[in-house]
Amino acid sequence: LIACRPAPPSAPAPAPASAAISVSNAVLPLPAQLEPGEGLVRLAEPVGIHVTGDPAEALSPALTAWIEERREEGDMIFAPAGSDEAAISIEIDPALTNPESYELQSADGQVHVRAASPAGAFYALQTLRQLVHDAGDEVVVPELEISDAPRFSYRGLHLDAARHFYGVEQVERYIDLMSRFKFNTFHWHLTDDQGWRVPIDSYPRLIEVGSCRAQTVVGDQLDPYVGDGTPYCGHYTKDEIREVVRYAAERFVTVIPEIELPGHATAALAAYPELACSEGPFEVGTTWGVFTDIYCPKESTFEFLEAVLAEVVELFPSRYIHIGGDEAPKLRWQESEVAQELIQREGLADEDELQSYFIHRIESFLRSHDRNIIGWDEILEGGLAPEATVMSWRGTAGGIEAARMGHDVIMTPVSHVYFDYYQGPPSQEPLAIGGYIPLAQVYAFEPVPSELSREEAGHILGAQANLWTEYISTWDHAEYMAYPRALALSEVVWSPAEARDWSDFLTRLPAALVHLDHLDVNYRVPDVYGL
Numbered sequence: 001l002i003a004c005r006p007a008p009p010s011a012p013a014p015a016p017a018s019a020a021i022s023v024s025n026a027v028l029p030l031p032a033q034l035e036p037g038e039g040l041v042r043l044a045e046p047v048g049i050h051v052t053g054d055p056a057e058a059l060s061p062a063l064t065a066w067i068e069e070r071r072e073e074g075d076m077i078f079a080p081a082g083s084d085e086a087a088i089s090i091e092i093d094p095a096l097t098n099p100e101s102y103e104l105q106s107a108d109g110q111v112h113v114r115a116a117s118p119a120g121a122f123y124a125l126q127t128l129r130q131l132v133h134d135a136g137d138e139v140v141v142p143e144l145e146i147s148d149a150p151r152f153s154y155r156g157l158h159l160d161a162a163r164h165f166y167g168v169e170q171v172e173r174y175i176d177l178m179s180r181f182k183f184n185t186f187h188w189h190l191t192d193d194q195g196w197r198v199p200i201d202s203y204p205r206l207i208e209v210g211s212c213r214a215q216t217v218v219g220d221q222l223d224p225y226v227g228d229g230t231p232y233c234g235h236y237t238k239d240e241i242r243e244v245v246r247y248a249a250e251r252f253v254t255v256i257p258e259i260e261l262p263g264h265a266t267a268a269l270a271a272y273p274e275l276a277c278s279e280g281p282f283e284v285g286t287t288w289g290v291f292t293d294i295y296c297p298k299e300s301t302f303e304f305l306e307a308v309l310a311e312v313v314e315l316f317p318s319r320y321i322h323i324g325g326d327e328a329p330k331l332r333w334q335e336s337e338v339a340q341e342l343i344q345r346e347g348l349a350d351e352d353e354l355q356s357y358f359i360h361r362i363e364s365f366l367r368s369h370d371r372n373i374i375g376w377d378e379i380l381e382g383g384l385a386p387e388a389t390v391m392s393w394r395g396t397a398g399g400i401e402a403a404r405m406g407h408d409v410i411m412t413p414v415s416h417v418y419f420d421y422y423q424g425p426p427s428q429e430p431l432a433i434g435g436y437i438p439l440a441q442v443y444a445f446e447p448v449p450s451e452l453s454r455e456e457a458g459h460i461l462g463a464q465a466n467l468w469t470e471y472i473s474t475w476d477h478a479e480y481m482a483y484p485r486a487l488a489l490s491e492v493v494w495s496p497a498e499a500r501d502w503s504d505f506l507t508r509l510p511a512a513l514v515h516l517d518h519l520d521v522n523y524r525v526p527d528v529y530g531l
């Protein structure tokens with residue numbers, strides 16, 4: 001597939017007009033419905049594209065980029081055109097019920113798209129990208145009829161920018177790539193024990209102190225990528241964050257920031273030790289894992305977190321703010337007078353209920369800013385905050401429990417969608433955190449557990465893969481871990497469950513990989529073809 005492209009003939013023979021042109025309709029993720037036709041639609045270049053409906057301009061940046069890219073990648077000339085000259089018409093028509101849906105028809109020398117929204121039209125363009133083929137002075141498209149809509153409204157990829165830092169260019173590349181396969185949510189992990197990456201004007205030490213760490217150690221070894229004894233630093237500016245949010249919006253991707261609490265907070269404690277229960281000083285983490293010191297439930301800590309979140313809310317227009325909630329050991333709360341007094345005063349049973357109280361207060365604050373919280377499934381412990389959405393990572397049990405309680409759920413289980421895990425035999429792969437999740441395992445992931453009733457299943461908003469970066473310190477490596485596994489997940493979250501078919505996926509995968517080649521993506525060449 002990749003290795004065996006035929007060498008071009010030395011003198012290309014002129015093709016007879018009737019020569020068969022090799023076209024495919026290898027759309028990935030597979031559309032909800034695709035009726036292939038018999039023939040080809042032939043469009044003379046330049047191929048006019050006309051967009052109507054409101055708000056057509058929301059599609060403009062994506063369409064302009066799409067046109068430019070077809071010229072560069074496929075030598076195909078498209079151009080905006082008036083309705084009379086357009087061979088491709090895109091009509092935004094909110095009468096379609098699913099807001100991300102679209103219909104695409106190619107027949108009788110025309111391609112016609114009807115989309116529910118600019119987002120739907122964007123997805124139609126991603127599909128069309130996979131259907132158009134260069135044929136000299138013409139562009140050809142197989143005749144077909146597509147009626148498409150996503151299975152899930154939440155289709156996410158996560159990136160940990162705390163353990164290793166990735167700049168705006170890389171983050172935007174990640175977002176651009178995912179949007180091509182119809183993902184719509186980017187979960188940006190911005191704070192952790194080993195680094196604080198988002199500037200907060202009212203607490204400048206978060207960046208001054210929290211964004212740098214001393215030499216990192218991996219297990220007993222120095223991190224091979226950071227190991228020259230110099231500090232490792234990185235943070236975004238507020239303008240950069242606004243730019244990423246804008247860039248994502250042009251691709252119909254929502255950015256959800258994550259601010260970890262009450263655990264995974266060592267970088268913040270290094271900057272402001274008074275937020276801890278025990279006495280500092282603390283150092284920004286240089287090893288991985290779970291840290292004992294966490295935020296102490298003092299009034300001043302809540303003031304701090306509210307000030308932080310108020311600035312975060314200003315930067316990110318997303319409905320959801322992810323507040324972490326995972327892996328918060330309770331030892332320091334057991335030892336702390338402040339924490340124990342609070343337990344007494346509030347009539348709480350134990351530290352788990354104190355965590356629940358903690359998250360509940362953060363939720364109330366964010367609700368007052370008209371936002372909702374997402375938390376890792378540990379936020380179930382001690383009682384779930386009333387309107388919280390649960391991200392189920394330690395398997396699906398937490399998600400099942402939350403859905404049964406009537407809470408929304410996003411499935412991200414370690415068993416299927418941890419893209420920091422090995423995707424091939426560990427001895428042949430770059431050092432990873434552990435685990436083994438090959439491409440086929442991702443493809444086999446079913447986000448809706450069979451034990452849920454229909455109504456409970458309606459609370460599964462979708463799924464997401466997580467890319468934790470303890471062992472990933474270069475962008476090439478990050479892409480290597482994310483692709484092609486993200487392609488398998490795109491089909492899990494977009495396509496109808498009953499249409500999922502591994503061998504059919506494998507027939508469509510090569511075309512997607514060729515596209516990734518054009519974009520210079522450092523994906524792992526899958527071994528599923530026996531290469």
Ligand code: TNX
Pocket residue numbers: 326327376393418420433468469470
């Ligand atoms: C667990 S997933 C964590 C992360 C680590 C990851 C490594 C989750 C909510 N917490 O802090 O990076 O495992 O796979």
